Amino acid sequence: MTTTLSLRVNQEAITRDVEPETLLVTFLRETLRLTGTHVGCDTAQCGACTVHLNGRAVKSCNVLAVQVAGAEITTIEGLTQPDGTMHPMQAAFRQCHGLQCGFCTPGMVMSSIDLVQHHPHGSDREIREHLEGNFCRCTGYQNIVKAVAAGAVAMGV
Numbered sequence: 001m002t003t004t005l006s007l008r009v010n011q012e013a014i015t016r017d018v019e020p021e022t023l024l025v026t027f028l029r030e031t032l033r034l035t036g037t038h039v040g041c042d043t044a045q046c047g048a049c050t051v052h053l054n055g056r057a058v059k060s061c062n063v064l065a066v067q068v069a070g071a072e073i074t075t076i077e078g079l080t081q082p083d084g085t086m087h088p089m090q091a092a093f094r095q096c097h098g099l100q101c102g103f104c105t106p107g108m109v110m111s112s113i114d115l116v117q118h119h120p121h122g123s124d125r126e127i128r129e130h131l132e133g134n135f136c137r138c139t140g141y142q143n144i145v146k147a148v149a150a151g152a153v154a155m156g157v
């Protein structure tokens, strides 16, 4: 039995029928085809599925779609301007080589923006601590930390 879910995703009003057990990440990827949000573990450990829920980073594999009725969700796709201009944090990850395979990157970027918006001027240690819920198998994290610091400056917060 389905239920009708209404919410906003990337500033667009959305209404869809969903099964009550559908995870938010599944709704985003399979129903809305927003596949920039990745699934790395499905057990709330890796952070690849991180999106913003009413402006705060959450792991969307750990939330039911029906729990976010009426909410504002932002995914990695929602960060880019209509003309293709990247969000300053995305640009900083590219500039600082804060990615290799890119699998973790959408989640890293969403978590990093949350950090900068709510804890500006964080030290390298604070950046590392904030991102401890986001796993990267490739980079060794050094350039990710540099990217977050550069992104914070570019965001001007």
Ligand code: FES
Binding pocket: 038, 039, 040, 041, 042, 043, 044, 045, 046, 047, 048, 049, 050, 059, 060, 061, 062
């Ligand atoms: S897929 Fe959600 S934390 Fe890994």
Ligand code: FES
Binding pocket: 098, 099, 100, 101, 102, 103, 104, 105, 135, 136, 137, 138, 139
């Ligand atoms: S860049 Fe490959 S997992 Fe992070």
